[in-house]
Amino acid sequence: MSLKVYVPCDTTAVSVGADRVAKMIATQAATIGHHITLVRNGSRGMFWLEPLVEVETEGGRIAYGPVTTRDVESLFAADFLHGGQHALCLGPTTEIPYLKNQERLTFERVGVIDPLSLDDYQTHGGWIGLQKALALSATEIVAEVKGSGLRGRGGAAFPTGIKWQTVLDTSADQKYIVCNADEGDSGTFADRMLMEGDPYCLIEGIVIAGLAVGATVGYIYLRSEYPRCWTTLNEAIRRCEAAGWLGPNIADSGRSFHLEVRLGAGAYICGEETALLESLEGKRGEVRAKPPLPAHVGLFGKPTVVNNVITLACIPLILARGGKYYHDYGQGRSRGTLTLQLSGNIQRPGLIEKAFGLTLRELLYEFGGGSASGRPLRAVQAGGPLGAYVPTHDFDLPLDYEAFAQRGAMIGHGGIVAFDESVDMRRMARFAMEFCAEESCGKCTPCRIGSVRGVEVIDRIEQGQNREANLVLLESLCETMQHGSLCAMGGMTPFPVQSALKHFPEDFER
Amino acid sequence: MEKTNANEVDPIVQTRLETLVARHAQRLGAMLPILHEIQAEYGFIPSPAISVVAHALNVSRAEVYGVITFYADFRTEPPGRSIIQVCRGEACQAKGGCELEAYAKRSLGIDFHQTTPDHAVTLEPVFCLGNCACSPSVRVGEEVYGRVDAATFDELVAEAKANTEQKAPAADAALGARS
Ligand SMILES: Cc1cc2nc3c(=O)[nH]c(=O)nc-3n(C[C@H](O)[C@H](O)[C@H](O)COP(=O)(O)O)c2cc1C
Ligand code: SF4
Ligand code: FES
Numbered sequence: 001m002s003l004k005v006y007v008p009c010d011t012t013a014v015s016v017g018a019d020r021v022a023k024m025i026a027t028q029a030a031t032i033g034h035h036i037t038l039v040r041n042g043s044r045g046m047f048w049l050e051p052l053v054e055v056e057t058e059g060g061r062i063a064y065g066p067v068t069t070r071d072v073e074s075l076f077a078a079d080f081l082h083g084g085q086h087a088l089c090l091g092p093t094t095e096i097p098y099l100k101n102q103e104r105l106t107f108e109r110v111g112v113i114d115p116l117s118l119d120d121y122q123t124h125g126g127w128i129g130l131q132k133a134l135a136l137s138a139t140e141i142v143a144e145v146k147g148s149g150l151r152g153r154g155g156a157a158f159p160t161g162i163k164w165q166t167v168l169d170t171s172a173d174q175k176y177i178v179c180n181a182d183e184g185d186s187g188t189f190a191d192r193m194l195m196e197g198d199p200y201c202l203i204e205g206i207v208i209a210g211l212a213v214g215a216t217v218g219y220i221y222l223r224s225e226y227p228r229c230w231t232t233l234n235e236a237i238r239r240c241e242a243a244g245w246l247g248p249n250i251a252d253s254g255r256s257f258h259l260e261v262r263l264g265a266g267a268y269i270c271g272e273e274t275a276l277l278e279s280l281e282g283k284r285g286e287v288r289a290k291p292p293l294p295a296h297v298g299l300f301g302k303p304t305v306v307n308n309v310i311t312l313a314c315i316p317l318i319l320a321r322g323g324k325y326y327h328d329y330g331q332g333r334s335r336g337t338l339t340l341q342l343s344g345n346i347q348r349p350g351l352i353e354k355a356f357g358l359t360l361r362e363l364l365y366e367f368g369g370g371s372a373s374g375r376p377l378r379a380v381q382a383g384g385p386l387g388a389y390v391p392t393h394d395f396d397l398p399l400d401y402e403a404f405a406q407r408g409a410m411i412g413h414g415g416i417v418a419f420d421e422s423v424d425m426r427r428m429a430r431f432a433m434e435f436c437a438e439e440s441c442g443k444c445t446p447c448r449i450g451s452v453r454g455v456e457v458i459d460r461i462e463q464g465q466n467r468e469a470n471l472v473l474l475e476s477l478c479e480t481m482q483h484g485s486l487c488a489m490g491g492m493t494p495f496p497v498q499s500a501l502k503h504f505p506e507d508f509e510r
Numbered sequence: 511m512e513k514t515n516a517n518e519v520d521p522i523v524q525t526r527l528e529t530l531v532a533r534h535a536q537r538l539g540a541m542l543p544i545l546h547e548i549q550a551e552y553g554f555i556p557s558p559a560i561s562v563v564a565h566a567l568n569v570s571r572a573e574v575y576g577v578i579t580f581y582a583d584f585r586t587e588p589p590g591r592s593i594i595q596v597c598r599g600e601a602c603q604a605k606g607g608c609e610l611e612a613y614a615k616r617s618l619g620i621d622f623h624q625t626t627p628d629h630a631v632t633l634e635p636v637f638c639l640g641n642c643a644c645s646p647s648v649r650v651g652e653e654v655y656g657r658v659d660a661a662t663f664d665e666l667v668a669e670a671k672a673n674t675e676q677k678a679p680a681a682d683a684a685l686g687a688r689s
Contacts, residue, residue, distance in 0.1 A: 015656035047643035186599030186638040265581035282541025284580040343642035344604035
């Protein structure tokens with residue numbers, strides 16, 4: 001029997017050497033005449049352990065990591081192919097506390113299966129949701145999604161079922177599903193991991209969305225910073241078409257769905273849904289005024305569902321196990337699981353999927369193990385570059401949309417970036433303004449000009465020029481941006497700045 | 511290189527551009543796919559492309575130019591043989607990204623958006639590569655690298671130079687057409 005060895009093909013695993021390790025394992029096995037099957041899986045999301053190598057044994061999968069090419073020979077010597085003892089052995093993968101203490105629903109298959117194997121997908125519960133949806137009316141599908149309590153994972157947390165209902169209720173000769181795979185927020189990588197590790201799950205979610213609202217064409221708008229996703233998604237689509245999961249006659253149902261991936265071109269603002277639609281139409285990615293909502297007048301003027309990758313990837317499970325199953329996770333108005341992405345100065349960075357309600361402290365210390373540097377943590381930025389900096393005394397905040405909003409923070413796409421005490425919060429505030437100046441679409445003055453002024457004012461504060469007056473000016477600039485901007489780019493850039501000013505005033509006094 | 515008149519486009523380039531554009535012109539929202547295709551071929555968007563794209567999509571040249579200049583990815587000048595992007599995102603900053611950025615500029619002797627005099631490397635900033643869990647991150651061509659320090663950066667530069675040394679200077683014909 002051929003032994004199965006797993007080495008991830010995930011971007012981050014490869015970024016720290018997974019390809020070289022995979023190659024060396026294959027060569028070594030061939031040299032000593034062991035027949036192995038090398039599977040390039042997605043990542044389990046325990047990135048401090050990457051490259052994480054797993055072997056399939058009778059007692060389940062055994063993990064070794066982080067493995068470098070220098071370790072390969074000794075792994076063979078220790079008979080790792082049969083789960084042998086070695087300094088890098090981590091025991092059964094699913095028993096590693098980081099993974100064991102998660103509630104993986106959306107990421108159930110990521111890191112487990114061969115991402116492009118249709119067989120693997122099917123034997124791990126794939127296509128059940130779609131089969132169920134094919135037997136339901138559009139209204140029934142939408143009702144299931146409403147019942148799940150799912151809210152958009154792209155940032156705005158808008159109820160997905162209600163968005164779908166609006167598109168369903170709008171009649172048109174053509175409707176579209178647009179998947180927002182722009183994942184521009186720094187500190188986020190859940191979309192990428194899912195697309196690289198379980199692309200069929202996303203495709204299944206998109207097709208179900210199409211059935212739910214009466215759309216027959218879909219686009220995945222992918223950021224160009226993700227070349228591996230581009231390859232994987234295109235290959236996944238090709239295989240789905242060949243197998244009849246996409247195309248003119250999905251699973252012999254007589255229903256059709258056509259799906260394409262389109263590449264962005266390095267503009268953060270194209271993650272904003274209306275700028276994204278402009279970009280898909282071939283224009284400059286400038287934000288549109290709302291109303292009309294994309295649900296009424298979207299891509300090419302047609303009713304359009306725009307949903308984030310993770311939102312859509314939640315759908316197959318909701319259909320397969322029912323909205324109630326999903327709703328049973330979470331708390332308050334934040335239902336289901338949240339896919340948190342922990343990074344920055346943290347010992348154990350990674351992907352943590354957990355029901356809403358975990359506190360930041362639990363996330364940072366129990367999962368994350370505290371700072372990587374060993375110095376105390378000082379702040380985290382939650383929710384991407386437009387998210388507030390949260391100080392340590394707020395670490396007991398539960399991860400819940402409403403609880404965060406109450407403290408002027410947001411969960412957004414679930415990225416949490418940790419900083420130790422060496423962080424200069426004035427520099428971070430300046431960066432927020434600089435980022436806005438760089439990425440503004442230019443449509444409104446408070447955002448376009450205000451951000452440039454913001455950088456200048458912070459520089460003057462740094463140089464000690466009229467510090468008091470400039471601090472007042474910075475506050476009022478933030479107010480103007482917050483209230484005078486068309487979209488959240490200009491409207492929320494003040495959040496990191498104001499939170500830095502509020503919680504870390506000492507950094508502005510030096 | 512032979513001097514070409516500003517209005518005269520090398521017919522080979524013209525034909526090639528028309529072929530590239532024709533691959534996508536019938537698609538809805540064809541502009542970005544076309545520009546990506548042209549850039550994949552030439553490494554940048556040569557100026558004669560603007561008219562070809564405008565004509566094929568029935569839009570003004572100003573509109574095509576407006577799109578090209580809006581997006582950070584599209585360039586109107588040929589880049590170096592390798593493009594190295596250094597991440598400026600917060601997760602990278604939290605792990606020494608700023609120091610790496612400074613080192614990259616210092617060791618290459620150029621600023622962001624510039625190319626080394628030997629045309630080997632163009633240095634670009636990038637706002638997150640989705641590699642935040644192994645920061646700081648760098649991208650060279652289609653490959654992303656994590657946990658990059660000064661020593662790894664030097665290795666990446668050396669490797670990039672070695673890999674592209676044999677490569678002919680990017681798209682001579684298009685360069686001619688640009689003048
Ligand atoms: C400046 C800005 C950037 C955004 N970037 C993204 C992004 O990269 N990915 C994403 O899914 N949503 C992003 N959004 C949110 C989208 O506008 C939109 O709310 C989302 O795609 C809707 O999908 P959802 O309901 O499934 O979350 C961004 C919003 C703003 C204002
Ligand atoms: S706030 Fe900024 S990004 Fe948003 S529409 Fe205005 S100028 Fe464009
Ligand atoms: S912030 Fe640098 S890779 Fe995400």
